[in-house]
Amino acid sequence: xxxxxxxxxxxxxxxxxxxxxxxxxxxxxxxxxxxxxxxxxxxxxxxxxxxxxxxxxxxxxxxxxxxxxxxxxxxxxxxxxxxxxxxxxxxxxxxxxxxxxxxxxxxxxxxxxxxxxxxxxxxxxxxxxxxxxxxxxxxxxxxxxxxxxxxxxxxxxxxxxxxxxxxxxxxxxxxxxxxxxxxxxxxxxxxxxxxxxxxxxxxxxxxxxxxxxxxxxxxxxxxxxxxxxxxxxxx
Amino acid sequence: xxxxxxxxxxxxxxxxxxxxxxxxxxxxxxxxxxxxxxxxxxxxxxxxxxxxxxxxxxxxxxxxxxxxxxxxxxxxxxxxxxxxxxxxxxxxxxxxxxxxxxxxxxxxxxxxxxxxxxxxxxxxxxxxxxxxxxxxxxxxxxxxxxxxxxxxxxxxxxxxxxxxxxxxxxxxxxxxxxxxxxxxxxxxxxxxxxxxxxxxxxxxxxxxxxxxxxxxxxxxxxxxxxxxxxxxxxxxxxxxxxxxxxxxxxxxxxxxxxxxxxxxxxxxxxxxxxxxxxxxxxxxxxxxxxxxxxxxxx
Amino acid sequence: xxxxxxxxxxxxxxxxxxxxxxxxxxxxxxxxxxxxxxxxxxxxxxxxxxxxxxxxxxxxxxxxxxxxxxxxxxxxxxxxxxxxxxxxxxxxxxxxxxxxxxxxxxxxxxxxxxxxxxxxxxxxxxxxxxxxxxxxxxxxxxxxxxxxxxxxxxxxxxxxxxxxxxxxxxxxxxxxxxxxxxxxxxxxxxxxxxxxxxxxxxxxxxxxxxxxxxxxxxxxxxxxxxxxxxxxxxxxxxxxxxxxxxxxxxxxxxxxxxxxxxxxxxxxxxxxxxxxxxxxxxxxxxxxxxxxxxxxxxxxxxxx
Numbered sequence: 001x002x003x004x005x006x007x008x009x010x011x012x013x014x015x016x017x018x019x020x021x022x023x024x025x026x027x028x029x030x031x032x033x034x035x036x037x038x039x040x041x042x043x044x045x046x047x048x049x050x051x052x053x054x055x056x057x058x059x060x061x062x063x064x065x066x067x068x069x070x071x072x073x074x075x076x077x078x079x080x081x082x083x084x085x086x087x088x089x090x091x092x093x094x095x096x097x098x099x100x101x102x103x104x105x106x107x108x109x110x111x112x113x114x115x116x117x118x119x120x121x122x123x124x125x126x127x128x129x130x131x132x133x134x135x136x137x138x139x140x141x142x143x144x145x146x147x148x149x150x151x152x153x154x155x156x157x158x159x160x161x162x163x164x165x166x167x168x169x170x171x172x173x174x175x176x177x178x179x180x181x182x183x184x185x186x187x188x189x190x191x192x193x194x195x196x197x198x199x200x201x202x203x204x205x206x207x208x209x210x211x212x213x214x215x216x217x218x219x220x221x222x223x224x225x226x227x228x229x230x231x232x233x234x235x
Numbered sequence: 236x237x238x239x240x241x242x243x244x245x246x247x248x249x250x251x252x253x254x255x256x257x258x259x260x261x262x263x264x265x266x267x268x269x270x271x272x273x274x275x276x277x278x279x280x281x282x283x284x285x286x287x288x289x290x291x292x293x294x295x296x297x298x299x300x301x302x303x304x305x306x307x308x309x310x311x312x313x314x315x316x317x318x319x320x321x322x323x324x325x326x327x328x329x330x331x332x333x334x335x336x337x338x339x340x341x342x343x344x345x346x347x348x349x350x351x352x353x354x355x356x357x358x359x360x361x362x363x364x365x366x367x368x369x370x371x372x373x374x375x376x377x378x379x380x381x382x383x384x385x386x387x388x389x390x391x392x393x394x395x396x397x398x399x400x401x402x403x404x405x406x407x408x409x410x411x412x413x414x415x416x417x418x419x420x421x422x423x424x425x426x427x428x429x430x431x432x433x434x435x436x437x438x439x440x441x442x443x444x445x446x447x448x449x450x451x452x453x454x455x456x457x458x459x460x461x462x463x464x465x466x467x468x469x470x471x472x473x474x475x476x477x478x479x480x481x482x483x484x485x486x487x488x489x490x491x492x493x494x495x496x497x498x499x500x501x502x503x504x505x506x507x508x509x510x511x512x513x514x515x516x517x518x519x520x521x522x523x524x525x526x527x528x529x530x531x532x533x
Numbered sequence: 534x535x536x537x538x539x540x541x542x543x544x545x546x547x548x549x550x551x552x553x554x555x556x557x558x559x560x561x562x563x564x565x566x567x568x569x570x571x572x573x574x575x576x577x578x579x580x581x582x583x584x585x586x587x588x589x590x591x592x593x594x595x596x597x598x599x600x601x602x603x604x605x606x607x608x609x610x611x612x613x614x615x616x617x618x619x620x621x622x623x624x625x626x627x628x629x630x631x632x633x634x635x636x637x638x639x640x641x642x643x644x645x646x647x648x649x650x651x652x653x654x655x656x657x658x659x660x661x662x663x664x665x666x667x668x669x670x671x672x673x674x675x676x677x678x679x680x681x682x683x684x685x686x687x688x689x690x691x692x693x694x695x696x697x698x699x700x701x702x703x704x705x706x707x708x709x710x711x712x713x714x715x716x717x718x719x720x721x722x723x724x725x726x727x728x729x730x731x732x733x734x735x736x737x738x739x740x741x742x743x744x745x746x747x748x749x750x751x752x753x754x755x756x757x758x759x760x761x762x763x764x765x766x767x768x769x770x771x772x773x774x775x776x777x778x779x780x781x782x783x784x785x786x787x788x789x790x791x792x793x794x795x796x797x798x799x800x801x802x803x804x805x806x807x808x809x810x811x812x813x814x815x816x817x818x819x820x821x822x823x824x825x826x827x828x829x830x831x832x833x834x835x836x837x
Contacts, residue, residue: 231584
């Protein structure tokens with residue numbers, strides 16, 4: 001880790017408009033949970049609100065955070081100022097990841113725990129399950145999207161296609177997608193913690209190993225791509 | 236020929252007029268300029284007239300969007316159904332994610348780049364007002380979104396006609412679907428265009444648009460489901476007013492046979508849905524015009 | 534004292550060759566990299582700075598390849614052509630961040646020293662977004678100088694900088710050369726290079742066209758006769774007529790047709806050849822310079 005990079009990345013993440021949207025997403029989710037819990041009695045809305053947070057808000061926060069710490073700099077080439085330094089590229093990747101990961105945890109996973117507690121305070125274990133499942137999925141999402149941001153300028157769109165089309169549309173149509181869906185692995189972890197969360201059926205070990213593999217692999221890949229960063233002229 | 240000694244006056248220097256002159260012939264007005272801008276913008280939305288790489292995404296999305304329609308066609312032929320398994324209007328609702336990504340990812344092409352690179356001033360240096368520019372960009376995106384929405388309906392319609400279903404029924408249904416598509420396209424174009432013109436970073440604009448559209452829709456859907464289970468459909472009816480997708484679903488439930496969670500039940504509510512739909516589109520368009528006016532005067 | 538060495542380095546993109554088998558050594562002192570737009574200067578600097586892999590050949594700094602070699606940046610300071618997009622930082626914050634990234638022991642002191650060198654102490658508290666082009670260029674230079682590098686690479690440093698600040702930048706570069714740093718900067722304007730560097734490297738269409746002291750190259754150009762081959766309908770007639778011209782030093786007949794002409798004064802030869810040919814009723818079918826690279830450099834240096 002490099003404190004300077006941590007600081008600069010945090011500034012890039014929270015400064016300017018991107019930060020507002022990043023904070024807005026979990027805020028809206030928590031407000032929704034509060035409204036639903038006030039207006040309804042039993043845990044009617046739990047499933048739909050938690051699902052919304054898990055399948056949409058969490059990956060979107062991870063995507064915004066991961067692309068914010070790397071995307072704009074790669075996009076306009078100003079990352080050369082960072083790379084023309086004797087700092088290991090893997091340290092750069094790890095530092096940027098740490099900032100994005102922290103944002104995903106605080107603004108993506110933690111709100112799910114809060115939402116769970118708000119909607120059904122009598123089942124803290126269920127809320128914890130959603131929160132931890134989101135933490136596992138968020139860890140892998142952030143790493144994957146950071147890796148995407150290191151290779152392509154279209155990281156946001158590709159990330160969206162992955163989450164919404166592959167995991168979302170195709171995931172509902174084909175059961176086999178669950179083996180290659182980060183959200184599914186997170187749910188598997190959540191389901192192991194609380195029986196109230198339905199598991200997807202990949203097995204806990206597979207889910208954890210797969211999430212760890214994607215996280216570590218993407219992170220290493222990001223560092224390696226940065227080592228081979230190529231400076232192009234103005235287009 | 237005048238006196239040649241004038242050209243080389245003694246003891247004096249002279250700069251000769253070599254005949255470089257401004258173009259004084261007829262010029263086209265702002266109408267044709269705007270038309271040209273709309274045309275290029277429409278093509279650019281699909282990556283036409285741009286690099287090969289920028290064609291990949293729009294055509295991939297368009298292909299994905301059409302795929303189910305063709306599959307339906309194939310199934311009709313193989314199995315010999317006498318009714319389409321999906322209603323014309325329902326199609327856009329089913330593929331709303333693709334539609335969202337398409338509009339969100341292509342809006343920055345039209346609205347962000349000129350602002351970010353400052354090329355907007357080149358456009359405004361022509362006899363083209365900022366209002367016209369905003370309208371032209373908006374029309375391009377609207378056209379592209381409409382095409383995206385209407386093509387699968389046309390495919391399904393063709394399939395229905397080839398399957399010798401009742402022509403008048405099918406035509407009426409398809410017409411309603413296209414009317415609904417127009418409403419959806421109007422509002423999505425406005426929302427995505429407005430966000431893209433405010434954020435000059437492409438990636439950010441895409442994510443923000445998707446977040447707004449899909450999370451908004453997700454919240455509305457959640458509320459509608461809860462409202463139905465709670466036996467309070469009127470809450471869901473009101474909630475439906477807060478997202479373009481749910482507005483579309485509401486009107487679709489009123490105007491066609493498709494069933495949704497909490498459709499508007501009264502005529503007054505239907506009218507409200509329609510008014511909100513149109514007002515949202517108009518407000519976004521107004522916002523765009525205002526935004527470009529500010530750019531032009533800044 | 535560091536030396537950057539390129540050994541038959543090439544770089545191509547698909548079937549476009551941007552840098553074609555260039556060998557050169559950049560030694561301490563100021564070197565001007567001169568070439569028209571699109572000659573491959575930015576590609577060359579990217580190769581030297583380790584931000585581009587050579588497709589063939591090697592680029593080394595004191596014997597170590599620079600590509601994928603992170604530690605090389607302890608020695609290299611790079612001023613890219615790319616604009617700063619850290620508009621939200623102040624000049625001082627930006628330079629200081631660079632100092633910290635270099636792991637300097639006293640980042641604060643190094644920052645102030647670098648800012649003082651480029652005379653940017655006073656506006657250092659303002660955000661970069663408010664700077665003029667020349668100020669941004671100087672902050673970029675300060676950020677590249679903050680770790681006191683032995684090698685300084687600058688891509689088009691004078692682009693868009695007003696004349697007064699340009700003069701200041703030039704003085705700075707000269708001074709660094711005198712201090713014994715290896716300074717290389719690129720430019721497409723001959724006059725700029727002339728004022729800062731004696732040592733020049735000329736790149737034309739991705740090829741290394743000339744290298745050495747500016748004045749010597751210029752003399753080589755004019756002293757050395759240029760070779761042409763003229764194909765016409767009466768070789769002997771033309772040879773006889775041309776030898777009478779003062780700009781022509783030698784004429785010989787080629788086996789299989791064509792006249793080889795050595796020309797000392799390219800300018801007057803170009804004017805005289807058609808006149809002589811018409812005077813003798815000879816039709817010229819083809820005129821080819823046989824030393825093309827020399828020709829292009831010549832045309833370039835002599836302002837063609």
